[in-house]
Amino acid sequence: MLDDSLKQQLKAYLAKVTQPFELVATLDDGDKSRELHALLDEIAGLSDKIALSTEGGDKRSPSFALHRDGEPTGVAFAGIPMGHEFTSLVLALLQVGGHPPKASDEVIEQIRSLDADLHFETYFSLSCQNCPDVVQALNLMAILNPRISHDAIDGALFQDEVEAREVMSVPSVFVNGEPFGQGRMSLEQILARVDTGAVEREAARLSEKAAFDTLMIGGGPAGAAAAVYAARKGIRTGVAAERFGGQVLDTLAIENLISVPQTEGPRLAAALEEHVKEYDVDIMNLQRAVELVPGEAGGEHEVRFESGARLKSRTLVLATGARWREMKVPGEAEYRNKGVAYCPHCDGPLFKGKRVAVIGGGNSGVEAAIDLAGIVGEVTLIEFMDELRADEVLQRKLASLPNVEIIKGARTTEVNGDGNRVTGLSYEERASGELRELALEGVFVQIGLVPNTEWLKDSPIELSSRGEIVVDERGMTSVPGIFAAGDVTTVPYKQIVIAMGEGSKAALGAFDHLIRH
Incomplete structure (x- = not known):
């Protein structure tokens, strides 16, 4: 199953395992079961802390669960997690084996404090670039909280379940047998839904923050580039985004980002966030802007969010991007994710x-x-x-x-x-x-695309006939101190590399505005 190069890489990762655990497989006589058995046998052979058992009794075959100290950890895979899900498998092996997750102490404590019995099931496809985020988030929740469990299921191998549950889009998540959500969801988004009161608590916390010098609304390539350029100037910088990475998260192959011959959207989004985090930037996720209240000349601008949070800043860079255009015909909305x-x-x-x-x-x-x-x-x-x-x-x-x-x-x-x-x-x-x-x-x-500017319709920001934000050569909008960049603007050619350049320019424009005012 694994070539020599991949085996060596996996062996290096598994050297970080500190606690022994067991792979418990449920297999039958089919070809896929033989493939899964071969994969698990290879994995077990790469670490003396991993054992393999074929005495599993899961209802799905082929499948396997991860056990520690003779007990289920709550993490199970139904199918063969290769393709985009191979990373999910590797992370599960490491985290069950004691390697600390890349999550903040606050998020880890929030997961451990969840007081409910939650059994999640996620249907994925091996070619889905949106699925790993969901699978990895739910796996982590299962590992950290004994009252949570998660089955990650390859929909292509379990077509009967897909048909019975009318799964027409991946990732599709069920909790305790009931539909929970479809499409990409971050760990923070999932927690916000299962942790009652989390949204309100976070909104109150954000609203207490002091005003920023520059605040980016949107965390795609434009917003990320603007944040890096602003932070390097030493000014108080923040990013408020509905999801960091923006539409890049929904992009598969990227082959025209200069100096990067080939990458994938989720990988690029992770790299953007990692780069931004190298600087003193306050990143605030799950924040969907709903209203702009421009300040008086030289004053602070306020942005209000769906969560109830309110943030103020001396300058703004609006980088809310664009989304897929809908046909707007009868039946489209009714059958979204149902075909x-x-x-x-x-x-x-x-x-x-x-x-x-x-x-x-x-x-x-x-x-x-x-x-x-x-x-x-x-x-x-x-x-x-x-x-x-x-x-x-x-x-x-x-x-x-x-x-x-x-x-x-x-x-x-x-x-x-x-x-x-x-x-x-x-x-x-x-x-x-x-x-x-x-x-x-x-x-x-x-x-095609439609700009995310509905929240600006009643603001003094000038919009084009297509709803795009009108900007000048410095990226400034019709309101002094408010700049915009990326796919949301009138700048032609909606490309990642152009959005990055425009975001950098807007941040420089905002810094220049601060100096002069």
């Missing part, structure tokens, strides 16, 4: 062998169709215009695939379903006005 999806890399494996549509003929849509064609049974790409807008090399690749149909000049009018999941899609032929229907199990929407 309507926005991340083909994450959710594609759940549609293996099925019929899906991709909406959008730009680079994102065509790339999605190409990726899905290798997984699903049939792909229909629907483009509003009369020609695809993707790069020619992508169009040629798409045209070469035998299980892809391309429909141009079509307007999607409705997502159809049976009340529980998607069953089809209706569209209009723009040239003739004729209405047609497609029988489908999934719809992947890839039609």
